[in-house]
Amino acid sequence: MSNRERLTTLYIDKESHKFSVAHYTIFAAGDRERLHGHNYAVSAKIVAPMGNNGFAADYNVYKDRIKALCDELDEYLILPADSPYQRIEEHGHEYRVTFGDEVMHFLRSDTLVLPIVNATVEELSRYLLERLQHTSRGDDLRELRVCVASGPGQKGCASWRAG
Numbered sequence: 001m002s003n004r005e006r007l008t009t010l011y012i013d014k015e016s017h018k019f020s021v022a023h024y025t026i027f028a029a030g031d032r033e034r035l036h037g038h039n040y041a042v043s044a045k046i047v048a049p050m051g052n053n054g055f056a057a058d059y060n061v062y063k064d065r066i067k068a069l070c071d072e073l074d075e076y077l078i079l080p081a082d083s084p085y086q087r088i089e090e091h092g093h094e095y096r097v098t099f100g101d102e103v104m105h106f107l108r109s110d111t112l113v114l115p116i117v118n119a120t121v122e123e124l125s126r127y128l129l130e131r132l133q134h135t136s137r138g139d140d141l142r143e144l145r146v147c148v149a150s151g152p153g154q155k156g157c158a159s160w161r162a163g
């Protein structure tokens with residue numbers, strides 16, 4: 001029997017791992033869709049070495065971490081801090097967002113400005129992957145993938161694999 005480590009894969013795809021947010025996707029300079037919302041769904045794939053007792057990692061630990069990330073985002077407007085096409089300025093209790101010849105005003109208390117380039121499923125999955133990687137940094141993982149769906153049949157995923 002080869003002495004290569006045996007890996008196993010856990011899939012987490014819970015109905016409770018969702019967050020409802022408002023956003024708009026920016027397609028190009030001066031081209032965006034209107035502000036609207038989604039109930040985003042988050043799922044994850046975790047590859048880890050199989051322990052000697054038929055157990056890799058307690059998936060409740062990852063369920064709790066993913067749920068906490070969803071709760072952090074739930075019921076906000078999400079703005080991308082790193083978009084090259086808009087400027088976000090803090091003015092008292094509001095964000096003033098300049099996009100082309102538009103100026104939008106959003107309450108800061110309703111808004112999360114995330115370190116992403118666009119409020120897309122691709123960028124949200126990358127952001128959540130990086131957050132989950134950070135909270136799992138002490139774990140012996142080989143691969144992590146986080147997917148974010150903006151509705152049935154449409155999602156983006158971001159992956160990390162151990163070097």
Ligand SMILES: Nc1nc2c(c(=O)[nH]1)N=C([C@H](O)[C@H](O)COP(=O)(O)OP(=O)(O)OP(=O)(O)O)CN2
Binds near residue numbers: 025119151152156
């Ligand atoms: N590559 C990407 N393309 C698009 C994204 C994205 O995140 N990544 N997002 C959007 C829109 O924000 C979003 O899709 C608009 O909503 P819509 O697709 O209409 O969502 P529905 O759930 O209503 O889907 P239906 O097909 O209309 O049922 C666009 N492109």
